[in-house]
Amino acid sequence: MGKTLVQKILSEKLGKEVEAGKIYIFPTDWVFAQDGTGPLAIKVFRELQIEKAFNPSRVVFFLDHASPPPRSELANSHKLIREFCGKIGCLIGEEGDGVCHQIMVEKYSAPGQIIVGADSHTCTSGALSAFATGMGSTDIGVAIALGKVWMKVPSSLNIHLEGRLKEKVTAKDVILYLIGALGASGATYKALEFTGEGVKSLSMDDRLTISNMAVECGAKTGLFPSDEITREYLISMGRENDFREISCAVDAPYEKKVDINLEEVEPMVSLPHSVDNVFKVKEVKNLKIDQVFIGTCTGGRLSDFTKAAWILKGKKVKSRLLIAPGSRKIFLEGEKERVWKTLIEAGGILLPPGCGPCVGIHQGVLADGEACLSSANRNFKGRMGNPEGAIYLASPITCAASALTGYLTDPRETDS
Amino acid sequence: MKGKAHKFGDNISTDLIAAGKYFHLRNNLKELAKHVMEDADPEFVKKLTPGDFIVAGENFGCGSSREHAPRIIKIAGVSAVLAKSFARIFFRNSINIGLLLIECNTDGILDGDEIEVNLEKGIVVNTSRNTEIFFIPLPPFMREISESGGLVEYVKKKKTLG
Numbered sequence A: 001m002g003k004t005l006v007q008k009i010l011s012e013k014l015g016k017e018v019e020a021g022k023i024y025i026f027p028t029d030w031v032f033a034q035d036g037t038g039p040l041a042i043k044v045f046r047e048l049q050i051e052k053a054f055n056p057s058r059v060v061f062f063l064d065h066a067s068p069p070p071r072s073e074l075a076n077s078h079k080l081i082r083e084f085c086g087k088i089g090c091l092i093g094e095e096g097d098g099v100c101h102q103i104m105v106e107k108y109s110a111p112g113q114i115i116v117g118a119d120s121h122t123c124t125s126g127a128l129s130a131f132a133t134g135m136g137s138t139d140i141g142v143a144i145a146l147g148k149v150w151m152k153v154p155s156s157l158n159i160h161l162e163g164r165l166k167e168k169v170t171a172k173d174v175i176l177y178l179i180g181a182l183g184a185s186g187a188t189y190k191a192l193e194f195t196g197e198g199v200k201s202l203s204m205d206d207r208l209t210i211s212n213m214a215v216e217c218g219a220k221t222g223l224f225p226s227d228e229i230t231r232e233y234l235i236s237m238g239r240e241n242d243f244r245e246i247s248c249a250v251d252a253p254y255e256k257k258v259d260i261n262l263e264e265v266e267p268m269v270s271l272p273h274s275v276d277n278v279f280k281v282k283e284v285k286n287l288k289i290d291q292v293f294i295g296t297c298t299g300g301r302l303s304d305f306t307k308a309a310w311i312l313k314g315k316k317v318k319s320r321l322l323i324a325p326g327s328r329k330i331f332l333e334g335e336k337e338r339v340w341k342t343l344i345e346a347g348g349i350l351l352p353p354g355c356g357p358c359v360g361i362h363q364g365v366l367a368d369g370e371a372c373l374s375s376a377n378r379n380f381k382g383r384m385g386n387p388e389g390a391i392y393l394a395s396p397i398t399c400a401a402s403a404l405t406g407y408l409t410d411p412r413e414t415d416s
Numbered sequence B: 001m002k003g004k005a006h007k008f009g010d011n012i013s014t015d016l017i018a019a020g021k022y023f024h025l026r027n028n029l030k031e032l033a034k035h036v037m038e039d040a041d042p043e044f045v046k047k048l049t050p051g052d053f054i055v056a057g058e059n060f061g062c063g064s065s066r067e068h069a070p071r072i073i074k075i076a077g078v079s080a081v082l083a084k085s086f087a088r089i090f091f092r093n094s095i096n097i098g099l100l101l102i103e104c105n106t107d108g109i110l111d112g113d114e115i116e117v118n119l120e121k122g123i124v125v126n127t128s129r130n131t132e133i134f135f136i137p138l139p140p141f142m143r144e145i146s147e148s149g150g151l152v153e154y155v156k157k158k159k160t161l162g
């Protein structure tokens, strides 16, 4: 019998066959934290009284959640992190560089690696066939010191994709559909593995959006095979040498198979206050949207903004529109393509690269009773800083089409 | 272990446990603990007596990896969280910091019930309703970490992770 991608990657790292359900100690390729979880990871590292990082050139701290900091406590966290990075000699993603997961895939993550990050959406790098998973600050503090983590090997659910997406339907709709089908805890303690002909029609940006949200159905990671699209992506990032092919076995011991025909997927929306509360956009009528947010590690890549710009070119929005590029690189590339000009002329507000209003620390906090349609990954109560506000999740195209009308709108009804 | 049950529903997220609006208190866990569960039940901290239990449905602790969530539950004095299932990052964070989690069928426990946990036998006794609920104890490796007081203590003792 063949191996799941999880078994392939983890067995190779350990130099012996791993079994699903068993706990092993694994070596790590990359260890990272962000400004919210980093200070606690540093505290844990210090408590261990191990003076040096195991391999500082494989440790990264990102200043992305509260960037630039809205208050002194958070500025002090940044200062603490900078001083620590200077002292142990590890890497840093500065304010304005962008969201940790985006920078990981641009600069560091590679197929076959084990990546642990003190942030739940670390699973984003699964799109590059890296076993990437979110952990807490204690795990990360220990991994900085020892280059090791304890992990139970997850069994895998096979998500088999056929066909191609129709116009104005995106990867975000696919993953919302899947989470709706599996439920918010449908894949808890498990991994998702995407296979099938449909995978080949998904760009790296599409795959990143899908892997990013694996955790929203409880999964430890969401893995794509590493193929030509992976190679092309790594070449475009100037990292061809990081490429290696990792393919799926058809006869791997999957716990369950879910078939999705991409042709049949329609624009989806997730209603408050849980991500699995998913409906077709066309089923939700007369929903007024006060604010639209396009950005984050889920929906803040160049192709997301290009799609939004395509919808909004030469028009004016009726909802407030906030846009935050996922990284400095995306910001610069969008600048070349005049994407920001289009969005700003349509009435958008451009925020610096980073998490933006996603996690309710600053910027774009909702007023009581307001509704925000967001290209992000979470709509938990209070997520955007006010439990009296409501968050709806959809694709960047649906976000743009809705900003235009001021109501939740199926982008297929918009004439561009 | 004895105490009162504080009952919550399914999908209690880390945003409900440790709200993002208190992000700035993350380096001051004692202060942050004063707001534990605030967006799920604003009165929770007032109602809590140290030693009490949080009892919930499916997928407790879903959402972000913020370890501050289990830490402030522990600091607030909750002796264990009982739920039908836990989100995995929350689950490992709790083991790593020594917060006791019990995965069991919580349907028969209502808000305010007096409950007693017997770890040796793997039983939760609901003394208010005279019922018993069985649970499967943690695997030995996780139990060892949890009982050492958390991963830091475990690593300090063993000088390695293995």
Ligand code: SF4
Binding pocket: A065, A099, A100, A101, A119, A121, A296, A297, A298, A354, A355, A356, A358, A359, A376, A377
């Ligand atoms: S963009 Fe949002 S979901 Fe992504 S890392 Fe930042 S806060 Fe988390």
